[in-house]
Amino acid sequence: MPESIPASLIIDVLKDTFREARAALAAEGYRAPRHEHLGWILSVPDTHQKSVLAALDKERAIRVLTCATEDEAVAIAAGLYIGGEPVALMIQHAGLYASVNTLRGVALDGRLPVFYMIGLLGREKDREPRDSRHSMVRYCEPLLDLFGVPHARLEGPSDVHLIPEYYRLSRARRGPAVLLVGLETS
Amino acid sequence: MAIKPEDLLRAIATMRGDAVCVPTMTTVPAWRTIAPDDLSVVCVGFMGGASSLGLGLALARPDRRVIVFDGDGSLLMQLGSLATVAAAQPRNLVHLVFKNGVYQTSGAQEVPGGLQVDFVAMAKAAGYREAYALADLDAFRRRFPATLRQEGPVLVELSTGLAEQTPMTAPGGKPFSQQVEELREKLREL
Numbered sequence: 001m002p003e004s005i006p007a008s009l010i011i012d013v014l015k016d017t018f019r020e021a022r023a024a025l026a027a028e029g030y031r032a033p034r035h036e037h038l039g040w041i042l043s044v045p046d047t048h049q050k051s052v053l054a055a056l057d058k059e060r061a062i063r064v065l066t067c068a069t070e071d072e073a074v075a076i077a078a079g080l081y082i083g084g085e086p087v088a089l090m091i092q093h094a095g096l097y098a099s100v101n102t103l104r105g106v107a108l109d110g111r112l113p114v115f116y117m118i119g120l121l122g123r124e125k126d127r128e129p130r131d132s133r134h135s136m137v138r139y140c141e142p143l144l145d146l147f148g149v150p151h152a153r154l155e156g157p158s159d160v161h162l163i164p165e166y167y168r169l170s171r172a173r174r175g176p177a178v179l180l181v182g183l184e185t186s
Numbered sequence: 187m188a189i190k191p192e193d194l195l196r197a198i199a200t201m202r203g204d205a206v207c208v209p210t211m212t213t214v215p216a217w218r219t220i221a222p223d224d225l226s227v228v229c230v231g232f233m234g235g236a237s238s239l240g241l242g243l244a245l246a247r248p249d250r251r252v253i254v255f256d257g258d259g260s261l262l263m264q265l266g267s268l269a270t271v272a273a274a275q276p277r278n279l280v281h282l283v284f285k286n287g288v289y290q291t292s293g294a295q296e297v298p299g300g301l302q303v304d305f306v307a308m309a310k311a312a313g314y315r316e317a318y319a320l321a322d323l324d325a326f327r328r329r330f331p332a333t334l335r336q337e338g339p340v341l342v343e344l345s346t347g348l349a350e351q352t353p354m355t356a357p358g359g360k361p362f363s364q365q366v367e368e369l370r371e372k373l374r375e376l
Contacts, residue, residue, distance in 0.1 A: 028374065029374055029375075030374055040245075065245075065270070065273075065274055066270075066273070067238075067266075067270050068264075068266025068267065068269055068270050069264060069266055069267075071232070071234065071235060071238070071264055072235075072238040072241075072264060072266065072267050072270050073238075074232075074235075074238075075229070075232065075235035075236075075238030075239045075242065076238045076239070076241050076242040076245075076270075077242060078235075078239055078242055078366070079238070079239045079240065079241060079242020079243035079244070079245070079246060080242040080243075080245060080246045081242075081366075081370070082227065082242070082243060082246065082366055082369050082370045082373065083242065083243050083245070083246020083247045083370075083373060084246060084370070084373065084374060085245070085246040101232060102232045102235060104231075105231035105232035105235075105362075106231075106232055106235070109231060109361075109362065109363065110231070110362045110363050110366060111363040111366070112363075112366060174363075
C-alpha cells in the first residue's frame, strides 16, 4: 500500500468531479450559478484527510463548511442537492457511526444522493479492515454492507478515479455512496 | 400566553411570499393543510435536521428566503447547528422555533429544561445576526414582515401551545423523497 495520497491530487480530482456535476446540472436545465465556486465540501474534521482540509482552506474553487456533527452535514447536503449544488462529505468513521439514523432517513429513505469520503483512522496496512484490531475500523464496511451502501477504498494515488465514479454512482442510484480513505493524505 | 401553532402557521402562510419552508414534527400536519403543494419540504424521520436542511437550501439558493419551522425538542437534538448556521451566515435564513416545552409527538414528555431553555440567548451567543422571542400572535403579525426582509440568520423563539395534530395522529402526506424531487424541480424552474 502506498504511503499517502497528495492532497493536491485529491483536490484537483474533486474540482473535475464538481465541474462534471455542474455540466450535468446545466443539462438538466439549471441556470449557471452567480457564484464562482464549483461545489461544496461539508466536513466534520477527519484525521486521515486533514491535509486535504487544510489545503481546501486556501482554495477558492471549492467552498468548505465545517459542521458541528455529521447529522448536520448530511442534512445540509440534502438542502444543497435540492437547490442544485454539487456537494461531498468528508468525515471520519466515528462520525458515520454517530449519524446512522440520518444516513437512513435522508440518504436511504429520502433517496438523496450523498457522496461520502470517510477516513478509516487506525486502518492497519498489514491486514484487511474487517480484521482490524480497532472496532472503529473493523465495523465500518460491514455496517455499510448492512445498509446496502456501495463502498470502495481510496488507498493510493491510482485510486483517485473512484472519486468521480462514486460521486456519479450516488447520483445515479439516488442514495449514498462511500469512499473509505484508508491512509493519511499528504 | 402561548400562541396556537395553527394560528401561527396560517399567519406565516399569508406573509411568506415565495419563501421556501421547512416544517418539522408537529408543524407538519397543519402546514400540509394550510400550504399544500407549495415550496416546502418536511423534515420527518431525522428529527433535529430541520435547521441543517434549511441551511443547505439557503446556501444553495441565496436569492430566495428560507424559513425553518423548528421545534424546541428538535433543535435540542442538534443544538450544535446553531453554531454551524451562524458560521455560515446565510443572509436569507429565518429560523423559527416553536417552543412548547415538550416532545409532543412522542407523548408530550418534557424536554430537558422544559420552558426554561433560552434559545434566543443561545442563538445570539452562537453568532446569529438577530434573535428575539414572541408569545403573542398580534406581535408576531406586526414584526414578522420586517424579519423576512432583514439580513439573517435570524432566530425567532415562539411560545406556543400544543398542536392539534402530530405526525403520529395525522400521518400521511407525500414521502420525503417525493417532496425532495418536487421541490428540486420547482426551484430549478425559478
